[in-house]
Amino acid sequence: MESTGVRTERPSDGVLLITLDRPERRNALDGATSRSIAAALDALDADPSLAVGVLTGAGGTFCSGMDLRAFLDGDAPEVPGRGFGGLTQAPPAKPLIAAVEGFALAGGCELVLACDLVVAASDAVFGLPEVGLGLIAGSGGLLRLPHRVPRSVATELTLTGDRFGAADAHRWGLVNRLVDPGTAAAAAVDLATRIARNAPLALAATKRVLAAADLPVAEAWDRQESELAAIKATEDAREGARAFAEKRTPRWSGR
Numbered sequence: 001m002e003s004t005g006v007r008t009e010r011p012s013d014g015v016l017l018i019t020l021d022r023p024e025r026r027n028a029l030d031g032a033t034s035r036s037i038a039a040a041l042d043a044l045d046a047d048p049s050l051a052v053g054v055l056t057g058a059g060g061t062f063c064s065g066m067d068l069r070a071f072l073d074g075d076a077p078e079v080p081g082r083g084f085g086g087l088t089q090a091p092p093a094k095p096l097i098a099a100v101e102g103f104a105l106a107g108g109c110e111l112v113l114a115c116d117l118v119v120a121a122s123d124a125v126f127g128l129p130e131v132g133l134g135l136i137a138g139s140g141g142l143l144r145l146p147h148r149v150p151r152s153v154a155t156e157l158t159l160t161g162d163r164f165g166a167a168d169a170h171r172w173g174l175v176n177r178l179v180d181p182g183t184a185a186a187a188a189v190d191l192a193t194r195i196a197r198n199a200p201l202a203l204a205a206t207k208r209v210l211a212a213a214d215l216p217v218a219e220a221w222d223r224q225e226s227e228l229a230a231i232k233a234t235e236d237a238r239e240g241a242r243a244f245a246e247k248r249t250p251r252w253s254g255r
Helices: 033-047 068-072 107-114 140-146 150-159 165-170 184-196 200-214 219-232 236-248
Strands: 006-012 015-020 052-057 097-102 104-105 118-120 125-128 163-165 177-179
Touching: 006 184, 015 184, 015 200, 033 052, 052 184, 097 107, 097 177, 097 184, 104 107, 104 236, 107 140, 107 150, 118 163, 118 165, 118 184, 125 165, 140 150, 150 163, 163 165, 200 219, 219 236
Parallel strands: 015 052, 052 097, 097 118, 104 125, 118 177
Antiparallel strands: 006 015, 125 163
């Protein structure tokens, strides 16, 4: 599928690769591109043959944030109900991996923070510089960064607007895998393929329970128990047990 500013392909079973394709604008997002991302994420969630998404950028840059020229012309990169890039307010139900090359700045960094896992080239650069522009990182950056790096680090980075490198992001825990420049997408697809071998319903339920981890303990536990009861009743749970007993690869049905 190809749409405005976005390419999608299936590089491996169960994996959807979503590529921001505006290299001439360093993959800055306008309204049309944001709507295309939202459509790709909707397709990821709606297709039972897909289990994991990978989000990356063409031309050696992940995303430089909002397309300021489009913004000055009155074109906003937010999708109603979905947020910046059609992602930051309402991430997909299925796992999403950011594959970062080059710059992931401002809204681009907020896209990364909305993903579940991050694979980054060793020379990638991140940052939330909005305070230097008289703005705030209002597409989830201020809410998510303190949960992905130490709070004191998040406070310094958001108050100074300083950029930070992939090595520091990996050391702080934001980046899961640090790879050679030019290989982030391939490494992210490899990771996605490993994840996609697992039961799709269990993957989505696991993501929901992880999201509840910051709730009060009793509420989080109730959420976990509800998800567990639902998963135990699925055909995939029975198939997993049968496959283990028969020493074979499970054949997931998504039911």
